[in-house]
Amino acid sequence: MRTIHSNTQDRISELNNFRRNISKLEKASEAGSELKNTYKTLEGDATNILHSYRHDSRNFQILFDSLSDSTRSMLMTSYNSMFEGFPTLVRDLSRKQGKEVRYSLRGPEVELDRRILNAIHDSLIHILRNAIDHGLEKPEIRERKGKNRVGKIEIVVTSKPSSEIEFSISDDGTGIDLDSLKKSILSAGLASQEAVDQMPPSEIYPYIFHSGISTSPEVSEISGRGLGLSIVQEKAAMLGGSVSFATEIDKGTQIKMTVPTTVLNSRGILIRVSNRIFAIQTVFVERVVSIPKLNIRTIENKSVTTLGGEALSLVDLAHILGIEDLDNNERKNLSFVVLKSDGRRIAFKVDEVLREQEIFVKGLGQQIRKTRNISGVTVLGSETVIPILNVADLIQSCANMELKPIIELSKKRIVDPAVFSLLVVEDSLTTRTLMKTVLESNGYTVETANDGVDAFTILKTRRFDLVLSDVDMPRMDGYKLTQKIRADKKLEHIPIILVSSNDSREARERGIEVGANFYMAKSSFDQTELIELIGRLIGG
Numbered sequence: 001m002r003t004i005h006s007n008t009q010d011r012i013s014e015l016n017n018f019r020r021n022i023s024k025l026e027k028a029s030e031a032g033s034e035l036k037n038t039y040k041t042l043e044g045d046a047t048n049i050l051h052s053y054r055h056d057s058r059n060f061q062i063l064f065d066s067l068s069d070s071t072r073s074m075l076m077t078s079y080n081s082m083f084e085g086f087p088t089l090v091r092d093l094s095r096k097q098g099k100e101v102r103y104s105l106r107g108p109e110v111e112l113d114r115r116i117l118n119a120i121h122d123s124l125i126h127i128l129r130n131a132i133d134h135g136l137e138k139p140e141i142r143e144r145k146g147k148n149r150v151g152k153i154e155i156v157v158t159s160k161p162s163s164e165i166e167f168s169i170s171d172d173g174t175g176i177d178l179d180s181l182k183k184s185i186l187s188a189g190l191a192s193q194e195a196v197d198q199m200p201p202s203e204i205y206p207y208i209f210h211s212g213i214s215t216s217p218e219v220s221e222i223s224g225r226g227l228g229l230s231i232v233q234e235k236a237a238m239l240g241g242s243v244s245f246a247t248e249i250d251k252g253t254q255i256k257m258t259v260p261t262t263v264l265n266s267r268g269i270l271i272r273v274s275n276r277i278f279a280i281q282t283v284f285v286e287r288v289v290s291i292p293k294l295n296i297r298t299i300e301n302k303s304v305t306t307l308g309g310e311a312l313s314l315v316d317l318a319h320i321l322g323i324e325d326l327d328n329n330e331r332k333n334l335s336f337v338v339l340k341s342d343g344r345r346i347a348f349k350v351d352e353v354l355r356e357q358e359i360f361v362k363g364l365g366q367q368i369r370k371t372r373n374i375s376g377v378t379v380l381g382s383e384t385v386i387p388i389l390n391v392a393d394l395i396q397s398c399a400n401m402e403l404k405p406i407i408e409l410s411k412k413r414i415v416d417p418a419v420f421s422l423l424v425v426e427d428s429l430t431t432r433t434l435m436k437t438v439l440e441s442n443g444y445t446v447e448t449a450n451d452g453v454d455a456f457t458i459l460k461t462r463r464f465d466l467v468l469s470d471v472d473m474p475r476m477d478g479y480k481l482t483q484k485i486r487a488d489k490k491l492e493h494i495p496i497i498l499v500s501s502n503d504s505r506e507a508r509e510r511g512i513e514v515g516a517n518f519y520m521a522k523s524s525f526d527q528t529e530l531i532e533l534i535g536r537l538i539g540g
Contacts, residue, residue, distance in 0.1 A: 079110060079157060079165070082117045086128065090153065093132045100139050100150040101132060107157025112165055112261040119239055120167070120259055123232040127169045127255050128153070130229075135173030135253055145250060147172070163261050164241070170254035176247040181207060190400055200505070203399065206344070209233045209243065210396060232257070237392050238361065238375050240283045242341060268359035268378065268388070271337060272352040274318050274325055277386050279359055279378050284391040286338040286345060288353050293332060296406055297512045298519075303406040304512045307347070311509035312338070313398070314406050317348040320397050321373060334406065341392045348394070349406055361388060373397060420538050421445040421462075425455040425469035425481065435468065442531050452476025456484055459491055465538045471500035471511070479514045486515035495537040497530075 083105055094101040136142075136151035143149050156168040182196050185207050196204070209229050233243045241259035267282035295305050296314060303314040314336065318325035336347040359378040375390035422444050426432040432448050439446045447464070449455035451473040459467070467485065471478035478498050485491045496518075498511045503521030511519035517537055520530070 077111060077114050077117065079107075079112055079117065080105075082121055082124070083155070086125075086155075089125070089128065090132065093129065094136075097132060098138055099132065099136050101136060101153055102150050103153050103155075105155045105157070107155075108159055110157065110159045110165055110261070112259075116239065116259055116262065119235060120257065123235050123257065124155075124167060124169065126229075126232060127257070128155075131169060131171040131173070131253070135171040135175075137174055147250075160258065164258050165261050166256055166258045168254060168256045170252060172252040175249040175251055175253055176205065176208060177249070178204060181205070205245070205247065206396065206399075208245070209392070233392055234375065234390070237341075237390055240281055240361075242392075244343065267356060269337065269356045270354040270386070271317075271350045272354060273321065273350050274323050275351075276323065277354070277384075279386050279388045280337065280339065280391065281359075281361070281388065282356060284339050284341060286340045289336050289338060289347065290333045291336055291347075293334065296334075297515075297517055298405055302403055304509070305347070306513050306515075307338070311512045313346045315346055315348050315398050315403055316406055317350055317394075319404060320348070320394055320401065339391045339394065341395050344395050346395055346398055359386075359388070420465040421447065422534070423447050423449060423455060423458060423464045423467045425449045425452065425467065425473070425478070427451050427470060427473040431470070438527055438530070439468075439534075444534075452478065452481035452484075455481055459485065459494075464494060466534060467494055467496045468534075469496065469498055471498055471502065471507070478516075479510060482511070482514045482516050497533065497537070 086105070087103055090101055090103040131153050136153070137145070137147075139149035142151065152172045154168075154170050156170075158166040158168065160166055178201060181204060185191050185196055185204070186193060188210070190207065190210060191199075209232075229243075236243045236257055236259060239259045241257065243255065243257050245253060245255040247253040268279040269282055269285055269288070271278050271280065289307065291305055291307075291314070297304050304311050305314055306312070316325060317337075335350050335353055337350055337353065338345060338347045361376050361378060373390050373393045374387050375393070376388045378386050378388055380386060422439055424432060424435045424439070424446055426435060426448070427450055432450075436446045436448055447458060447462070449458055452469070453475045455467070455469065456476070458464075467481075469478040469481055476484075478500070482496050482498065485494060485496060496516045497520060498516045498518070499520045499522060500507060500511075501522045503523055508519045508521075518533060520533075
């Protein structure tokens, strides 16, 4: 009986515990239900707030767009308002110069930002003054040349599809005298006599935009100080535009200035060079590329590569900016930003391309307005002031400075010539024998070939560490030989040096395009330089 009673008490105790647990669960369930209801209420409130935010955001955007359109509409005006005083200006200046001028303006009705008009007004006046003062001849001179005694100046306005407007000012005058421009370049110390003599006209004419350059024999109150066109180009660059020109002796000169139709926050690319941050307006950036070191060649101690089937100059941006290059260049691939301005393009090496973002372009103060290679500044969110690079200046600096190779060739590499075999390809017996003697006297094993056909046959049968080839040869020239070597999987790694009597820019670029590592002109041939170059190529 005691056992039964004990068991019964235990069951009653368990039943009571079960009831208490059921009661707790019921209370918890009630609390959970309350929490669930509270959650639903909060969720509903959050949804209402989100809907309200979206509604307010849409209304704000509509209001902002409306205000922006209204502001833009207030700022926009016809370009004709800028030219209202030009006929009087032309009349007064031509009379003062003793010239007869017929002025015309044509183009569609296009509106652009008043701020753009104000920014370019003085630039267009300067171009117009130049056309009257430098360009057009006096009536008697024009008649002696068989021209109409009345000179023509025409301004043509063209609307571009990319929200840009182009102002073209042309005259039918004397054109830009190349010899006078050369003298001005030499007088300003921008290039040596030898460098100027070797420059084609396409490289000389852009100097007209350089500060201190003028083809006028005397300084007048109208022009001749050599400052105007450099400021015109600078102004266009600050607006995200460009300036170009074409000229022909006794036919005239045409200068085109292209600018955006409105002032907007510009897009810019932020780059890092030697732990410093710079910005470049995206409109001047053609592309950003990573180039393997193996694809970097050298012409006349300058670095180039082939991009899109064309030879492209490579320049160290740190060197151009005059700052220490902290990049140790240990990477296999190097970063470049390909920049373009007035038809010229150069790839500048940078340490890192950070990002693209909107930037507000602010001009430099009057005291430092003409700072080389810098067109303005922008301020990042952290209140950091970032210089904006002047692309036109950078490209011009490349023409004025003595550039150094991207991959420093001055670093000597110790090699044992006795273990390397070289192939000399030359159709001239005298030159072939001389090359062989020079190389063997420096310890190299040397084989020779008469032309590209013999050379390629020899390369297929024996191993060589470097090919030194002439360009102009019968049956197969040096260019075709280089192409065949680069197309062969077993031979493509062999360094190739091309040597030629043709030292033109086109010939040098062709050598790099076909895959040569170095192009050497016979006119500047130096045995010591050749031996050092071979040591670097086969020892690297």
